[in-house]
Amino acid sequence: MREFIDRRRVLATGAGLGAATALAPILSGTAQAEDSGPSRVWNGTRSANGWPVLDNGENFTIEGSGLSVRLAAGSVAVILLHVARRFHYEINQLREGDVRGHIRSRNILQRYESNHLSGTAVAIRPDAFPAGVKGGLYPYELVVVRDILTELDGVVAWGGDFATPKESHFEIAYRPEHPKVKGVARKIQGWDSGPGGEGAGATDAFDPRRQARARDFVRRTG
Incomplete structure (x- = not known):
């Protein structure tokens, strides 16, 4: 049975990891030039990351949360649900209204928010971590975020790394045809169907080997 990480142990560990978690931004496969400013209307048939805009x-x-979210079906849903589960199990329990997926309104503030129109982005606690604000996560929470990004091999990009940051934002970083998308989804499905020793709720992001991999991932991709 999956268990929540002992937050007291995590806090104690995170306090000693401040320097280690000040990691350079990761450049995703669709690194974007985010624009701040007034609301705009997204008129494209595809979102900024190249996925088709969906009616629904x-x-x-x-x-584990009892919550639901609307997403693009298939590999996208497998990947973004994994992100949300790990946030729920390892950072903070999700509550009603904490997760936003697909939207129908084309009025957006940042270019990357158009990815909600294609169901290829989630915002986790967007009211707590709005666009333009950085530094909202504790060091131990950043350890978990970096671990998630590393195990998903760059297929998910995090808004905390964008020019106009939004630490609640997670998106599919590659276009629909990129083989990594299906490959990472298959990996997650393998964890879910396995004996329970891997994946969301069964991962220790503070294992020194995992932290070393996260630091190496940032050096290679940052």
């Missing part, structure tokens, strides 16, 4: 997303349950 499909409704999916976020394991």
